[in-house]
Amino acid sequence: MINIEIDGKQIQAENGATVIEAAHSAGIAIPHFCYHKKLSIAANCRMCLVQVEKAPKPLPACATPVTEGMKVHTHSEQAVKAQQGVMEFLLVNHPLDCPICDQGGECMLQDMSVGYGGGHSRYHEEKRTVLAKDIGPLVSAEEMSRCINCTRCVRFGQEIAGQMELGQAFRGEHAEIMSFVSGTVNSELSGNMIDLCPVGALTSKPFRYKARSWELSRRRSVSAHDSLGSGLAVHTKNNRVLRVLPIENEDINECWLSDRDRFAYEGLNSAERLTKPMIKQDGKWQEVEWQVALEFAANGLRHIANGAGAEQIGALATANSTLEELHLLQKLMRGIGSDNVDFRLRQSDFSGDGKQQGASWLGMSIADIGNADRLLVVGSFLRKDHPLLAARIRKAVKKGAQVSIIHSTDDDLLMQVAHKTIVAPGALVDALDKVAKGMAAKQADGIAGSLLGGERVAVLLGNFAQQHPQAAQLQALAQQIATAANGKFGFLTEAANSVGGQLVNAVPGAKGLNAAAMLATPRKAYVLLNVEPELDCANPQQAMAAMQAADLVIAMSAYKHHATEYADVLLPIAPYTETSGTFVSAEGRVQSFKGAVKPLGETRPAWKVLRVLGNLLKLDGFSQDTSEAVRDEVLKGMDVAAKLNNASPVPTQHSAPSTQHSGLQRVADVPIYYSDAVVRRSAPLQATTDGAIPLVWMHGEEMKKLGLQSGTVVKVSQGQGSVKLFAAADDKLPVGVVRLAAGHAATAALGAMFGTITVERA
Amino acid sequence: MLSQQVTTLIDKELKKYPADQRQSAVMAALRFVQDEKGWIAPEDMADIAVYLGMQQMAVFEVATFYHMYKLEPMGKHTLTVCTNLSCQLCGSGDTLDHLHKRLGIGLGETTPDGKYGIREGECMGACVDAPLLTINNRQMCGRLTPEKIDQILAELDKQ
Amino acid sequence: MNAPILFNTLHFDQPWTLENYLKVGGYQALRKVLTEKMSPDAIIAEVKASGLRGRGGAGFPTGLKWSFMPKNYDGVKYLVCNSDEGEPGTCKDRDILRYNPHMLIEGMAIAAYCMDVKTGYNYVHGEIFEAYERMEAACEEARKAGYLGKGILGTNFEFDLHNHMGYGAYVCGEETALLESIEGKKGQPRFKPPFPASYGLYGKPTTINNTETFASIPWIIANGGKKFADIGVANSGGVKLFSVSGHVNKPGNFELPMGTPFRKLLELAGGVRHGHKLKAVIPGGSSMPVLPGEIMMEVNMDYDSLQKAGSYLGSGAVIVMDETTCMVKALERLSYFYYEESCGQCTPCREGTGWLYRIIHRIEHGEGKPEDLDLLLSLCDNIAGRTICALGDAAAWPVQGMLKHFRKEFEYHIEHKRCLV
Numbered sequence A: 001m002i003n004i005e006i007d008g009k010q011i012q013a014e015n016g017a018t019v020i021e022a023a024h025s026a027g028i029a030i031p032h033f034c035y036h037k038k039l040s041i042a043a044n045c046r047m048c049l050v051q052v053e054k055a056p057k058p059l060p061a062c063a064t065p066v067t068e069g070m071k072v073h074t075h076s077e078q079a080v081k082a083q084q085g086v087m088e089f090l091l092v093n094h095p096l097d098c099p100i101c102d103q104g105g106e107c108m109l110q111d112m113s114v115g116y117g118g119g120h121s122r123y124h125e126e127k128r129t130v131l132a133k134d135i136g137p138l139v140s141a142e143e144m145s146r147c148i149n150c151t152r153c154v155r156f157g158q159e160i161a162g163q164m165e166l167g168q169a170f171r172g173e174h175a176e177i178m179s180f181v182s183g184t185v186n187s188e189l190s191g192n193m194i195d196l197c198p199v200g201a202l203t204s205k206p207f208r209y210k211a212r213s214w215e216l217s218r219r220r221s222v223s224a225h226d227s228l229g230s231g232l233a234v235h236t237k238n239n240r241v242l243r244v245l246p247i248e249n250e251d252i253n254e255c256w257l258s259d260r261d262r263f264a265y266e267g268l269n270s271a272e273r274l275t276k277p278m279i280k281q282d283g284k285w286q287e288v289e290w291q292v293a294l295e296f297a298a299n300g301l302r303h304i305a306n307g308a309g310a311e312q313i314g315a316l317a318t319a320n321s322t323l324e325e326l327h328l329l330q331k332l333m334r335g336i337g338s339d340n341v342d343f344r345l346r347q348s349d350f351s352g353d354g355k356q357q358g359a360s361w362l363g364m365s366i367a368d369i370g371n372a373d374r375l376l377v378v379g380s381f382l383r384k385d386h387p388l389l390a391a392r393i394r395k396a397v398k399k400g401a402q403v404s405i406i407h408s409t410d411d412d413l414l415m416q417v418a419h420k421t422i423v424a425p426g427a428l429v430d431a432l433d434k435v436a437k438g439m440a441a442k443q444a445d446g447i448a449g450s451l452l453g454g455e456r457v458a459v460l461l462g463n464f465a466q467q468h469p470q471a472a473q474l475q476a477l478a479q480q481i482a483t484a485a486n487g488k489f490g491f492l493t494e495a496a497n498s499v500g501g502q503l504v505n506a507v508p509g510a511k512g513l514n515a516a517a518m519l520a521t522p523r524k525a526y527v528l529l530n531v532e533p534e535l536d537c538a539n540p541q542q543a544m545a546a547m548q549a550a551d552l553v554i555a556m557s558a559y560k561h562h563a564t565e566y567a568d569v570l571l572p573i574a575p576y577t578e579t580s581g582t583f584v585s586a587e588g589r590v591q592s593f594k595g596a597v598k599p600l601g602e603t604r605p606a607w608k609v610l611r612v613l614g615n616l617l618k619l620d621g622f623s624q625d626t627s628e629a630v631r632d633e634v635l636k637g638m639d640v641a642a643k644l645n646n647a648s649p650v651p652t653q654h655s656a657p658s659t660q661h662s663g664l665q666r667v668a669d670v671p672i673y674y675s676d677a678v679v680r681r682s683a684p685l686q687a688t689t690d691g692a693i694p695l696v697w698m699h700g701e702e703m704k705k706l707g708l709q710s711g712t713v714v715k716v717s718q719g720q721g722s723v724k725l726f727a728a729a730d731d732k733l734p735v736g737v738v739r740l741a742a743g744h745a746a747t748a749a750l751g752a753m754f755g756t757i758t759v760e761r762a
Numbered sequence B: 001m002l003s004q005q006v007t008t009l010i011d012k013e014l015k016k017y018p019a020d021q022r023q024s025a026v027m028a029a030l031r032f033v034q035d036e037k038g039w040i041a042p043e044d045m046a047d048i049a050v051y052l053g054m055q056q057m058a059v060f061e062v063a064t065f066y067h068m069y070k071l072e073p074m075g076k077h078t079l080t081v082c083t084n085l086s087c088q089l090c091g092s093g094d095t096l097d098h099l100h101k102r103l104g105i106g107l108g109e110t111t112p113d114g115k116y117g118i119r120e121g122e123c124m125g126a127c128v129d130a131p132l133l134t135i136n137n138r139q140m141c142g143r144l145t146p147e148k149i150d151q152i153l154a155e156l157d158k159q
Numbered sequence C: 001m002n003a004p005i006l007f008n009t010l011h012f013d014q015p016w017t018l019e020n021y022l023k024v025g026g027y028q029a030l031r032k033v034l035t036e037k038m039s040p041d042a043i044i045a046e047v048k049a050s051g052l053r054g055r056g057g058a059g060f061p062t063g064l065k066w067s068f069m070p071k072n073y074d075g076v077k078y079l080v081c082n083s084d085e086g087e088p089g090t091c092k093d094r095d096i097l098r099y100n101p102h103m104l105i106e107g108m109a110i111a112a113y114c115m116d117v118k119t120g121y122n123y124v125h126g127e128i129f130e131a132y133e134r135m136e137a138a139c140e141e142a143r144k145a146g147y148l149g150k151g152i153l154g155t156n157f158e159f160d161l162h163n164h165m166g167y168g169a170y171v172c173g174e175e176t177a178l179l180e181s182i183e184g185k186k187g188q189p190r191f192k193p194p195f196p197a198s199y200g201l202y203g204k205p206t207t208i209n210n211t212e213t214f215a216s217i218p219w220i221i222a223n224g225g226k227k228f229a230d231i232g233v234a235n236s237g238g239v240k241l242f243s244v245s246g247h248v249n250k251p252g253n254f255e256l257p258m259g260t261p262f263r264k265l266l267e268l269a270g271g272v273r274h275g276h277k278l279k280a281v282i283p284g285g286s287s288m289p290v291l292p293g294e295i296m297m298e299v300n301m302d303y304d305s306l307q308k309a310g311s312y313l314g315s316g317a318v319i320v321m322d323e324t325t326c327m328v329k330a331l332e333r334l335s336y337f338y339y340e341e342s343c344g345q346c347t348p349c350r351e352g353t354g355w356l357y358r359i360i361h362r363i364e365h366g367e368g369k370p371e372d373l374d375l376l377l378s379l380c381d382n383i384a385g386r387t388i389c390a391l392g393d394a395a396a397w398p399v400q401g402m403l404k405h406f407r408k409e410f411e412y413h414i415e416h417k418r419c420l421v
């Protein structure tokens, strides 16, 4: 600790801290623009100049390390003169268009010019204009004349996003922030640049001109789009969500937000929203009163249960349904006598069911991931599936951690990867097995060697590994590897409430059918909670066949989707911004939230709908008044941490040899903006490169064999279905695989996410 | 695609720097491309980025920061005239006037036949030879007089 | 006058060859250091005794700078030569590169030995392509002859030197911008601390000196520091290269003892052109404040004398202006230079240099206002000392110098919308 004095106040500062850090931790504000606690020090704006006794000239507080006995004045004549001088320079070329600027009311420059700017301008020369840039559908760079060249956005790209999409080109007064040859910014974290920009140069394109900041109400919420549990500040006006910003929490999302979390809200206002209950009568959809729809649904269920038997009813939910919804759904199902309930819609190997000691989870805290010194990530489209975890790992790698990858694609993670094994899905088990065996060897090298050299080792299984047909074997091996390295092992769980769903037991018991089995052996009736079967299930072909064959499909959804083709009743339920609820994140953090706006139209929160259904079916225990009561029913007295346990018995002799595949194997990712119903309907996200229609990716050699070239239209078939799409070459893919995304309408006619697939010239 | 000749030159330059510092050769790489084709196009920068393992934007930053790079064609013979103080005192204004008379173009312009371009330069570190100009960044001509400029142009006309 | 030290090969037809350099005792100092196994401390002591101060402009004592490098350090360290001479008026290093490249190589090799460095870079200004080629050839020659590379002069001393070409950015003369540039980035200066001696090229300890500084080393080692110091005057040891440009009859580079009267330097440069009257002189490169001719005629060319007179020795580049010179126009051009060359990172420099230039441009074009002059001075106050590197100061000083000595001329310009001259 070092003793310094700031403005006469005695302060203790960490060794190596800068003056601004010391001041901030003591609650003393120092004006600044370029400084940001999460970014490297640029010291270029010069706004933070302060007087330091014995220094001949003012020093930038952001870049000056504290020294014992240092005396700092932030308000002395010298300091204020320096700050005012800088302020004047910042304003000379800055347009004074605050009244129309989107940043108005939350602009650092505006705030500070009130405090530090002079009254009238001494600048009478022409102001510089900087051309507007189009850098994509999310971030607006329309007003680059407002840029003060603090380079926060550039440093964010280089340091956090791992990708230098924006740079400061040219020099001196001609310096401009821009992308390379007017390219778009494609980072999955790009929206953070909007928050970082201290002025109104980079603004949110979807939010532009929608509202002034002071007109907005703010509600806390939790991200529904991945398993991190990011804190959201939902900004609303006139009962409409107009933008979403991060709520800072160092242990979760720090001060960042992924673009998915930030811009998904645009899907909430989609024209496809279902706002009235509907039933199909004589093949025609009719809007009806809630009571009518609910009775219709209850009667239908009762009819099937009494006739064909309750086991002919299956319930499927998405894993981003709330804890309350999932709890009442399973309670309803069990109440009517069916054990068929599941939310693990893209999983294909359920052989581990009932064997694991607790709920699958991250196996460590999110912060632990950032502190790991050796990581192995197995089967994960890391950047796109878990954008902010990827950023955390990137930061760890910058600090010296080694990350190794075992996967079936080799996408650029924008970080240095120590070792990687990229193999077809069928060879994934072998690849892990080799590492496990390698760890036992005396002189381990490659991945095994890297892991053995670590002190804080993390082995993580991604979505792809969890969806894999040999998921249980992958899990067993990962566990074995982690143990050998004295490390931790966990799942990068797929969705906002994957852990919560397990805690409420929204999974089949011994008698029940899991998600895959419910579709493979079709049921007579289905209850769908938030599910779009052709997009959310492991095998859309099979799912759709089951839906079409069913006598009764009750679709609870926020959207009018394909269900209109096969469902019998549509119940409009609230997305996460219109209901209260709880998500349990990958690390087991239980976070409840309230609705930010009132439900749209006649939409109702799903927990209330399920409660009424329970009552109509005369079931016990459906009298909760509030969602909190539903939550407490599950969580009160539950030691959540104790329920989380990835351990499962390790098969002594694991694995039959990897499945032999003839022909091409499909590798299906669920691209970031196809991942759930809300993001699928966010127009700005769909307009990004990540939202584009899927391509059929193959290794160049594979294409040559098939006589194809990038851009050729190909016919891709699985089972009875086929689709026509463009082929594209990716020589980083293993030969023998075809990468084709799931979760998109363009591939919904196809079969399972794993397995053989055929490709031919169309 | 970078030409064989350019990559050979870059490879040679790379030997000067530690193996993990390929980016150090970016200034030279841009120069080689410019020497070969007279200017640097975005595709060239993208190629250099790949060759040196850099982000494209980082190459672009370098190319736009240093003023001797030409990011658009500036004539087969680009004459860069220093107009800084020592040269100004010694008549760089006359140099420009004479060039204007001879070529019909002023600063920042290129002759319609694409043969000559005139740029303004900052101090070239040869002030005792003022006034001066460089030809394609490669050849420096000092103590310019109208006669000397005519001679230079006559030489260049032949090429 | 003494025999030339830095230009000791100039009498040859091809002064730059190794053969000729050897004829004048070249590489003997390096040989002495290596064969006598001179200790680094002893070398630094000689350099300190020589009174050698950095010839790049700031005049920092070279021996002291060398002593900052970490000792008994097992990591990589670097030595960097600053030949990015681009300060208007300055063109002395170019002549060292062109005419005596081996002297620079020898000086750097001695420095490298002293600071236990194996790799050096020489950053050459972009426009002097010919000098760059000459240096490349000289390094190759030295490598072949065993003065660079492994096992230099049969010892286990190893040092190699590479040339890196700048490409048109004055700010790269600033030492940390120069390092960024070698790293393949924009030449934007780094904030200091940390200083290069602890965090330099590629983040490794690095010492940077000017070309002329390094070139002075062999003679100092061969003849002893004291002898070098004695050539000059107190606080300004040795000889210095003065580039004289502008309104003189015989512009050129002159090697003279420190403390030589300006009067004599002007005489060597053939006097003011066409017999005109001397009006003003910028005595140390364009960044240094201008001084009126009368003051200059009484001044000696050394650090202390010039400082007393209200300017600085800087790089030793002398720009001479005769009575026909319009000071407004001269300052307009200089201000344009700093405006064009600002790297763009610091707010005061990026925004302030343009503002200064535009005001002076207005004055020059008959649109000045009386309050402009005080505004200029106030802006200078807000730029100088507020930036990462000294380019901000360099932009302010010429304005302050001009307004101090030639304010009347500016006022005349504003009032009459035309030149006084």
Ligand SMILES: Cc1cc2nc3c(=O)[nH]c(=O)nc-3n(C[C@H](O)[C@H](O)[C@H](O)COP(=O)(O)O)c2cc1C
Residues within 6 Å of the ligand: C053, C054, C055, C056, C057, C058, C059, C060, C062, C082, C083, C084, C085, C086, C087, C170, C171, C172, C173, C174, C175, C176, C208, C209, C210, C211, C213, C214, C389, C390, C391, C394
């Ligand atoms: C804007 C600016 C330009 C500079 N240009 C040069 C230059 O061209 N050559 C040089 O040697 N030093 C230049 N310097 C000084 C260097 O930063 C550094 O002090 C010098 O190279 C150190 O060498 P020395 O101690 O041998 O003088 C410049 C400094 C600034 C701020």
Ligand code: SF4
Residues within 6 Å of the ligand: C171, C188, C189, C341, C342, C343, C344, C345, C346, C347, C349, C350, C387, C388, C389, C390, C391, C392
């Ligand atoms: S003073 Fe000017 S040139 Fe120096 S670092 Fe700052 S902006 Fe760049």
Ligand code: FES
Residues within 6 Å of the ligand: A031, A032, A033, A034, A035, A042, A043, A044, A045, A046, A047, A048, A049, A060, A061, A062, A063
């Ligand atoms: S905040 Fe310190 S210089 Fe910008």
